[in-house]
Amino acid sequence: MPSPFLALDVETANADMSSICQIGMVEFADGIIIKQWGTYINPEDYFDPFNVSIHGITPELVRDAPSFPEIYTPIQQSTRDVVIVTHMPFDQTSLRRASQKYGLPDMYCTWLDSARVARRQWEQFRQAGYNLPNLAAHLGIKYKAHDAVEDARAAGQVVLKAMSESNQTLQEWLLLAYKRTSYGNVNHAQEGSPDGPFYGETIAFTGALSLPRKEAARLAALAGCDVGDGVTKGTTILVVGIQTIDKLAGYDKSTKHRKAEKLIANGQTIRIITEKDFLEMIQ
Numbered sequence: 332m333p334s335p336f337l338a339l340d341v342e343t344a345n346a347d348m349s350s351i352c353q354i355g356m357v358e359f360a361d362g363i364i365i366k367q368w369g370t371y372i373n374p375e376d377y378f379d380p381f382n383v384s385i386h387g388i389t390p391e392l393v394r395d396a397p398s399f400p401e402i403y404t405p406i407q408q409s410t411r412d413v414v415i416v417t418h419m420p421f422d423q424t425s426l427r428r429a430s431q432k433y434g435l436p437d438m439y440c441t442w443l444d445s446a447r448v449a450r451r452q453w454e455q456f457r458q459a460g461y462n463l464p465n466l467a468a469h470l471g472i473k474y475k476a477h478d479a480v481e482d483a484r485a486a487g488q489v490v491l492k493a494m495s496e497s498n499q500t501l502q503e504w505l506l507l508a509y510k511r512t513s514y515g516n517v518n519h520a521q522e523g524s525p526d527g528p529f530y531g532e533t534i535a536f537t538g539a540l541s542l543p544r545k546e547a548a549r550l551a552a553l554a555g556c557d558v559g560d561g562v563t564k565g566t567t568i569l570v571v572g573i574q575t576i577d578k579l580a581g582y583d584k585s586t587k588h589r590k591a592e593k594l595i596a597n598g599q600t601i602r603i604i605t606e607k608d609f610l611e612m613i614q
Contacts, residue, residue: 333494334501335360336414336443338487340479341425342386345379346571348421348608349428351399352378352388355479356409359487362495369480371396381592381603386477399429407438414501415440418463418486420528421602424612443501445486447508450531452493458531462567462600463489521548527555529568529613535559537587538572540606547609554613562590568602570609 338357344350355369371393378390406426417423423442430437449461456466464476467485470492474485494500499507523530534556540547547570548558559566569591574584584592591601604612 333359333362333491334414336416336487336490336501337410338416338445338483338490339410339422340417340482340486341422342388342477342479343382343425344374344376344388345382346603346605346608347376347428348425348604348611349432350374350376351425351429352393353386353479354402354406355481355483356406357480357483357487359491362491364484364487367480367484369478369483370402372402373398381595385595398433400433400435403430403433403435410438410440413441414443414505416443416445416483416486416490418445418482418489420444420612421604424608428608428611441505443490443505444508444528445489447528448490448493448504451507451510452497461531464600521552521558523552523555523557525555527553530555532567533557533559533563533565534568534570535562535566535587535591536570536572537562537585538574538606540570540572547606550613551609562587562594562601564594564599566591566594566599566601568604570604570606572606 336359338359340355341351342353344352351372352374353369353371356367357364358366371388373393373396375398383389420442427437446461449456449466463482463485466472466489467474470489472485472488474481476482490501490504494504523532532555534551535558536544536547551558556568562569569587571588588603591603595601
């Protein structure tokens with residue numbers, strides 16, 4: 332029977348990945364769900380209307396919810412000595428950033444990225460299309476997107492499907508998911524390394540960054556991202572730096588930022604993050 336593991340997902344109040352406003356965890360054992368748990372979290376931060384439009388979580392819903400430090404201990408205890416499945420490394424980064432925000436120790440877990448599992452198990456998702464809603468639709472997994480418990484459940488079921496079809500154990504997937512797919516050196520800053528954890532993602536930058544844009548592009552490429560000059564239908568991550576008022580033409584967000592939000596509203600999957608989260612993510 333499949334080994335036990337825990338699937339986890341978070342939602343955030345704004346582009347800062349430390350602003351966790353919901354967490355969901357689903358425990359799997361013997362190939363079935365044996366327990367699931369979720370809660371709203373008061374992020375003690377502002378809610379971006381755009382984030383609210385995605386997940387529907389409002390300041391009113393979390394007003395009486397616990398803060399991250401109040402639920403930190405049970406989460407830490409639940410994730411100790413168990414494999415934690417998340418879809419992409421964003422949730423891992425959010426937990427680390429929230430821990431740093433409150434001066435709490437990092438959660439040292441054994442992580443398994445269900446997106447990496449899917450990219451290696453199914454050829455058609457090797458380079459694109461491995462976002463969770465798309466995978467779930469292909470694999471016949473029904474769930475409500477952008478709810479932390481539902482997203483966690485779907486990520487766990489993706490791993491179960493891969494284990495079943497590949498006849499590989501959870502422990503074997505912990506190796507296969509992170510196995511190198513090529514051995515060449517990538518020198519072109521605009522092309523993502525096939526061995527980077529974000530291979531298949533296309534990233535764009537907007538606003539003023541703390542490091543030169545060329546260096547940011549190089550780091551992103553080493554992490555696996557293709558780097559684009561603008562936001563397009565292929566963009567999957569937008570890194571937002573400091574917005575200079577005299578360049579916003581009266582808007583509160585840059586042209587790239589607004590275009591990304593419009594594409595998301597039309598169904599495209601784009602993660603909008605801060606530069607600080609970008610740097611945390613690629614470490």
